[in-house]
Amino acid sequence: MSTQIYEQHYRRLDASIPLRKQRWIPIAREGLKALIALRAYLGLIAIAWLPTFGRLVQVYFITRFPEARRIVPIDDKFFFDSMAFQMPWMLLMAAFAGSGLIANDMRTGGLLLYLSRPLIIGDYILGKVSILFASLSMVTLVPGLVLFFGARSLAPDILGEWSHLMLIPKIVGFALVTVLPTIGIVLVMSALARNARFAGLGFFFVFVGSAVAQAIAWRATRSSYAGLISIQACIRRVGEAIFGLKPSRMTAELPPELAFAVLATIVVVSLYVLKTRVRAVEIVK
Amino acid sequence: MTARVVFKNASRWYGPVMALNDVSFELGPGVYGLLGPNGAGKSSLLKLASGQLRPSQGSVELLGRPAFGSPEVFHSVGLCSDTDALFDDFTGLQFVSALLSLNGFDRAQAHKLATEAIETVDLKDAMHRKVGAYSKGMRQRIKLAQALAHQPEVLFLDEPLTGMDPQNRKRISDLMKRLGDEGRTVLVSTHILHELEQVTRRVLLIHNGRVLAEGDLREIRDLLDRHPRSVRIKATNTRGLARELVTLPDLVSLNIEDATGHLLAEIRKPEAFFTKVQELSGAFGVEEMWVTDENLESVFSYLVSK
Numbered sequence: 001m002s003t004q005i006y007e008q009h010y011r012r013l014d015a016s017i018p019l020r021k022q023r024w025i026p027i028a029r030e031g032l033k034a035l036i037a038l039r040a041y042l043g044l045i046a047i048a049w050l051p052t053f054g055r056l057v058q059v060y061f062i063t064r065f066p067e068a069r070r071i072v073p074i075d076d077k078f079f080f081d082s083m084a085f086q087m088p089w090m091l092l093m094a095a096f097a098g099s100g101l102i103a104n105d106m107r108t109g110g111l112l113l114y115l116s117r118p119l120i121i122g123d124y125i126l127g128k129v130s131i132l133f134a135s136l137s138m139v140t141l142v143p144g145l146v147l148f149f150g151a152r153s154l155a156p157d158i159l160g161e162w163s164h165l166m167l168i169p170k171i172v173g174f175a176l177v178t179v180l181p182t183i184g185i186v187l188v189m190s191a192l193a194r195n196a197r198f199a200g201l202g203f204f205f206v207f208v209g210s211a212v213a214q215a216i217a218w219r220a221t222r223s224s225y226a227g228l229i230s231i232q233a234c235i236r237r238v239g240e241a242i243f244g245l246k247p248s249r250m251t252a253e254l255p256p257e258l259a260f261a262v263l264a265t266i267v268v269v270s271l272y273v274l275k276t277r278v279r280a281v282e283i284v285k
Numbered sequence: 286m287t288a289r290v291v292f293k294n295a296s297r298w299y300g301p302v303m304a305l306n307d308v309s310f311e312l313g314p315g316v317y318g319l320l321g322p323n324g325a326g327k328s329s330l331l332k333l334a335s336g337q338l339r340p341s342q343g344s345v346e347l348l349g350r351p352a353f354g355s356p357e358v359f360h361s362v363g364l365c366s367d368t369d370a371l372f373d374d375f376t377g378l379q380f381v382s383a384l385l386s387l388n389g390f391d392r393a394q395a396h397k398l399a400t401e402a403i404e405t406v407d408l409k410d411a412m413h414r415k416v417g418a419y420s421k422g423m424r425q426r427i428k429l430a431q432a433l434a435h436q437p438e439v440l441f442l443d444e445p446l447t448g449m450d451p452q453n454r455k456r457i458s459d460l461m462k463r464l465g466d467e468g469r470t471v472l473v474s475t476h477i478l479h480e481l482e483q484v485t486r487r488v489l490l491i492h493n494g495r496v497l498a499e500g501d502l503r504e505i506r507d508l509l510d511r512h513p514r515s516v517r518i519k520a521t522n523t524r525g526l527a528r529e530l531v532t533l534p535d536l537v538s539l540n541i542e543d544a545t546g547h548l549l550a551e552i553r554k555p556e557a558f559f560t561k562v563q564e565l566s567g568a569f570g571v572e573e574m575w576v577t578d579e580n581l582e583s584v585f586s587y588l589v590s591k
Contacts, residue, residue, distance in 0.1 A: 023389075026387050030386070110371075113371075113384060116337070
C-alpha cells in the first residue's frame, strides 16, 4: 500500500550534521546542577567531610606532639583507614544521588526528552555515570587527596619526600576501585526498579546482604574465599593490596587479583545490563 | 522528488500484539494530522517515525536516513511526546536551555533560542517559574517550546493541545499552521477532530494499527457529522455557560455532571458550537474543553464498517 499524501515540491534534506563529541557533558552538568540545588545533597557531602577534617586535626596534633606518632603513625595505613572510613558515606551518597537517576526517567518517560536529541543511549549512560562519579568522588577521592596534601603541608618532615608522592596514585586507585562498582550497582538497581525508593533499598540490600552472606559463609567454612561474596570485602582486599597492607583476618588468604576480577566483572555486567535495559520506549510483551 | 518522512510497509509488533500493520506513506513540508482513537497506534507510529522504535518489518526513513539508529537526524527533528515527564525543579527557561545544550548549543545560544521558543508559546511571563508549578496547559506549552527551540525541519507532536484552554488551543493551532507554512514538516497526533480542523486538511486516519483513510479532512468530517459527538467542558460558571449554549440549533443534549460539575454536550455540527464556546470562554471561565473519546471510538467503528 502506498499512500502519498502531499502535493508540494521541496528540496531533499539529508541530515548531514555529524554528531558532536562529548555529548554526555550537558547531561552530567544538568544532573549535577539539579543535585547541588538540594540541601540534603550538600549536607551529606558536608557530613562526609567531617572525618577527613578530624584526621587533619590529628595530623596537626602529631606535628605538635611528636611522641604521638608512635600511637598514630602517618603512613599508608593512615590513608587507607581514612578512605575505608568513607565507605558508609559513599553508600549513602550513592543511594541518595543514584537511585533515582535512571528510575525516574524510565518511570515518567523522561528518557524520551534525552533520546529525541542527537545523542545515543551510551551518551545518556555516560552522563549518568559522570553525575555519580563526581558525587561519589566528593566523598572518597577528593577527601583522600585533600587529606594527603593537607597532611603533607602540615607535616612536611613526615610526608615531604618525593617517595611519598606515590600515595597519590594509591589514593586514586583505591577511590576508583571503591566508586566504579558502586556506580554500576546503583545504576543497575535504578534501571531495574523504575522507582527511586526501591532502587535505593535494592542497592543497600545488595551491599549489606553480600556482607552478611560473607560473614555467614566465613563462619561456616573459615575460608578467605568467602570474601568473594561480599562487594565490600573485595573492595577492601584490593585496597589493602594497593596500599601494600597486611590483609584483614577474614580475607587473609584471598588473592587480591581475584577480588579485583569480581569488581571488574560487576562493572562490565552493570554496563551490559544498562545498555540493554535503558530504552526510551517501554516494550510491553 | 523525495520526502522527509517515509514509511515503507512498516509494521511493529510487541510480542503477539500488532501495534502497526503494513503502513506506507510519505510526508513532505506542511502540517499533517494523525487522527485515531486511543490505542489505534498513533503513538507507536510517532515513535517509529522519530526513531525511538525499530520497525519489526519494513522501513522508516527520516530525512533520508533510517529513523532508528540515526541520532544525527535529531539536529533537524523536534519531538513533543505524550509523556508528562519534565525536569520539575528547573525553571521553564532552564528546562528548554538544558535540552538545547544536548543539541550542542553553547550557553548563550541556548539561552537565546530558549527565550525565543518560550515567547513563541506565550510563556514568557512564567519562564522563570519552576516547571513543577506549571498547570497542565503550561506544561504542554513548555514541551512544545523544547521541541521547537532548535528550529527543526521536522516536528512530531503527540497530542499537543491536551489540557489547554480555548485561547491557547487557538494560539498553538495558529503556530502549527505557521510552522507548516514555513516549509517544515509537522505531524500532529490527536483524537480530536476539531483540533486538526483548525490546522490542516491533510490527515492520516489510523485505527487498529492500520491507516484507515487518508486525504482531505473535510471529506472525512462529512462522514462523521452524521454522528453526534460528546463534548465535556470544565468552566467556573457551568450553569451560566449552559444557559447560553442551550439555544444552539445542532445541540442534541446538554447536562451538568453531578460528580465533576462539568458540562456535557452532545452536538451534531460542532463547528458553531466550538466557536460559540470560544466566544464565551472569558465570561464563563472555560478552563478546558475536550471531545470525549468514547464517541470518537464509535465514529471510527462506523468508518471501519463502511
